[in-house]
Amino acid sequence: MNDNQQVKVITKIISAQSEVIGPIAYDLAHNVGGLLFGERNVVAGVNGDYKNVLSELVKQYSQLFGQSSIEICKDALHSVDPPLDKELLPEELAASR
Numbered sequence: 001m002n003d004n005q006q007v008k009v010i011t012k013i014i015s016a017q018s019e020v021i022g023p024i025a026y027d028l029a030h031n032v033g034g035l036l037f038g039e040r041n042v043v044a045g046v047n048g049d050y051k052n053v054l055s056e057l058v059k060q061y062s063q064l065f066g067q068s069s070i071e072i073c074k075d076a077l078h079s080v081d082p083p084l085d086k087e088l089l090p091e092e093l094a095a096s097r
Contacts (some may be wrong), residue, residue, distance in 0.1 A: 001051055001088055010043050010057065012036065016076035017061055017069065028060040050078050055090030062092070 061069035
């Protein structure tokens with residue numbers, strides 16, 4: 001997976017969370033080590049292991065909103081084209097996909 005695909009996936013997840021919980025989605029994303037942001041909360045990249053960073057992002061949301069947040073993340077991944085290989089996803093997103 002290249003950098004552009006990584007940014008696309010992370011952006012889709014944050015955007016999907018934002019539709020449900022509003023701007024707090026971006027605040028929570030900023031708490032994730034390894035996520036790089038540009039101006040206006042635009043995801044600029046990932047510094048470190050992508051799978052771990054993605055897992056930490058999902059955990060940020062699920063700590064506050066539980067399983068429903070994980071399902072929102074999974075739904076966001078359905079719109080990623082081409083579909084992601086399960087091996088590139090953290091366990092909580094790869095399960096039952």
